[in-house]
Amino acid sequence: MAKLYFRHGTVSSAKTLNLLAVAHNYRSQGKLVVLIKPALDDRFGADVIRSRVGIEQPADMKVLADSHIDRKEFDGVSCILVDEAQFCSAAVIDQLRAISVDLNIPVICYGLRADFRTNLFEGSQRLFELADSIEEVKTTCAFCNRKAITNLKHVGGRATLAGPSVELGAEEKYFPACYACYKEQHAMAGVQQAA
Numbered sequence: 001m002a003k004l005y006f007r008h009g010t011v012s013s014a015k016t017l018n019l020l021a022v023a024h025n026y027r028s029q030g031k032l033v034v035l036i037k038p039a040l041d042d043r044f045g046a047d048v049i050r051s052r053v054g055i056e057q058p059a060d061m062k063v064l065a066d067s068h069i070d071r072k073e074f075d076g077v078s079c080i081l082v083d084e085a086q087f088c089s090a091a092v093i094d095q096l097r098a099i100s101v102d103l104n105i106p107v108i109c110y111g112l113r114a115d116f117r118t119n120l121f122e123g124s125q126r127l128f129e130l131a132d133s134i135e136e137v138k139t140t141c142a143f144c145n146r147k148a149i150t151n152l153k154h155v156g157g158r159a160t161l162a163g164p165s166v167e168l169g170a171e172e173k174y175f176p177a178c179y180a181c182y183k184e185q186h187a188m189a190g191v192q193q194a195a
Contacts (some may be wrong), residue, residue: 004100005108006085006127009137010148010176015110017051018137019081022108031078036061038087049083065089069099077105085111086121093126100132110137115165116153116174118182141178143185148176152185159185 009015019035026033037049039062044050049059061073069092074080082088082096093109100107109131113124120128128134141148152175153160159182177185 002100002104002106003132004097004127004130005106005133005135006124006131007108007110007135007137008113008124008127010139011112011151011174012052012142012176013137013139013148014051014053015137016049016083017053017055019083019108019110020049020051020055020057022079023057023081026079032076034060034074034077034080036063036080036082038062038084039064040087041084059083063088063092065091067092067095069095071099071103074099074103074105080105080107082107082109083111085109085127086113086124087111088123088126090122090126093123093130097130112151114151116151117161117165118150119165121165139176141181142175143177143181146178146180148178150177150179150182151175152177152182154185158189159191160189161186161191 007015007018023033023035035049035057037059044056047059048056050056063069096107099105109127111124112121114120139148140146153173154175
């Protein structure tokens with residue numbers, strides 16, 4: 001039976017680069033891969049999955065929170081790869097889980113675990129509940145050499161907890177941080193955190 005995978009990491013941990021490398025490996029063996037992304041992620045273009053190092057591929061499918069995924073799209077497919085899976089709804093994750101079982105196609109989802117307030121995203125939570133395999137894509141803290149576990153949001157060069165949970169951005173706004181530096185950056189900015 002094929003598995004549902006969740007490969008999570010902080011911002012700037014090369015999740016999308018990893019996804020594109022997996023797609024390349026399948027395709028270099030003559031296998032068909034479907035690349036899926038949430039429709040709301042238009043940072044690099046509405047129809048593109050792009051790594052911060054500049055490598056990109058067109059998305060084969062974009063999903064909304066209420067999308068019904070047509071299983072006919074996966075005839076002959078060897079693998080389904082999902083970028084920014086944290087932005088998928090629980091209902092979309094449920095459909096991907098069912099596809100991995102019913103169609104025997106591995107589904108590999110890449111995404112953030114939590115937002116800049118350290119709260120799980122809906123898609124990530126559902127993946128933690130359903131995935132057969134959960135793997136961390138690691139990177140180091142932007143402020144020290146410890147492993148990053150949080151996503152630190154900066155506005156105007158200062159840490160903040162303000163704004164909506166889903167607010168698109170890249171390295172101009174979000175930094176990978178260990179928890180000690182996450183707390184320190186907020187303290188330096190005068191941001192009060194919940195205990």
